[in-house]
Amino acid sequence: MFCALGSAVCFGTASVLQAVAARASAPGTGSGVDPLLLWRVLRQWRYLAGLALDALGFALELVALRNLPIYAVGAALAGSLAVTAVVASRVLRVRLRGVEWAAVGVVCGGLALLGLASGAEGGLTGGPALRFGVLAVAAAVLLLGAAAGRLPGRARAAALGLGAGTGFGVVEVAVRLLDDFSPGALLTNPASYALLLGGGAAFLLLTSALQRGSVTAATAGMVLGETLGPAVAGVVWLGDRTREGLEPLALLGFGVAVVGALGLARFGEAPEGDVGRVG
Incomplete structure (x- = not known):
């Protein structure tokens, strides 16, 4: 945890x-996905610094996923919006209202309850159908x-x-x-390609x-997409469970x-006019 x-x-x-780097980059095409956008933002130091933090975060996530149920890790990652809100209030001078500070506390309280109730990760590793299934879902994300x-x-x-x-x-x-x-097992496991394709x-x-402007709805969709589906997959197919008798506490x-x-979804973006405030 x-x-x-x-x-x-x-x-x-x-x-x-x-967010600051993306908003500062030149606009691209009007489509939902601009393949050249990553090339433009990769020339900005703030995006590169964010990628370095993402790499460290991913390494920590790997350790967590090998020891905790997916539902616990997913909820913790959704809690990153609480971190975003606090950092945005300092770096971007975004003013947090009382209700938003309360939402930060709610996230922390929920994670504390989940930490108390979480058991060890399930012992199942999934069959071929699940491995090809996650690869198909990764391809569907691009579509x-x-x-x-x-x-x-x-x-x-x-x-x-949501994608x-x-x-x-x-x-x-x-x-x-x-x-x-x-190496041989990784090359023949569809989950390896699902990991790369899904993450990219x-x-x-x-x-x-x-x-592309306000992404409050996008951030809310992201929270739902990265928590609910994986939690169900972990419980149904991978054997994730809670501590004995603490299922209601884990659900709560x-x-x-x-x-x-979700109450902090607006902090997934950099507000207009704040792009230049990060030196």
Whole structure:
């Protein structure tokens, strides 16, 4: 759980830096996914610093996913929005209202309940159907991003965010499906390709959403996509369970953490006029 929370701190801080970089880059095409956007933002130091934090966060996430149920890690990652809110209030001079400070407290309280109730990760590793299934979902994330370009503004943002969250969720499940890390086993395991495709697609869709105006809906969609689906997959197919008799507490903690994160969804973006405030 310490690694999961550390990962949330890294991701939450990185999102502020990446949002500023994405909003400062030149506008691209009008489609939901601009393949050249990543090339433009990679020339900005703030985005590169965010990527470095993402890399550290991903390493911590890997450790957490090998020791905790997916639902616990997913809720902790959704809690990264609480970190984003606090960092944005300091770096971008974004003013947090009382209700938003309360939402930060709600996220922390939900994660504390979840930490008390979480058991060890499930012992199942999934069959071939699940491995090919997550690869198919990863490919569908790219198709969802392409289709988002035909939607109006807010619906497009929600679709991009949901696609990004689903891609991150694919990564969470795929990590658990890697039971042999030898080169030969990795090359023949569909989950390896799902991890790469899902993670890359998620970054592309999220960066596109961050550049295209208000992404409150996108961030909310991302939280749902990266928590609910992976949690179900962990319980149904991978054997994730809670501590004996603490299922209600785990459900309460998961729900409270996700609802609190949704209340902080607006902090997934950098507000207009704040781009130049990060020196």
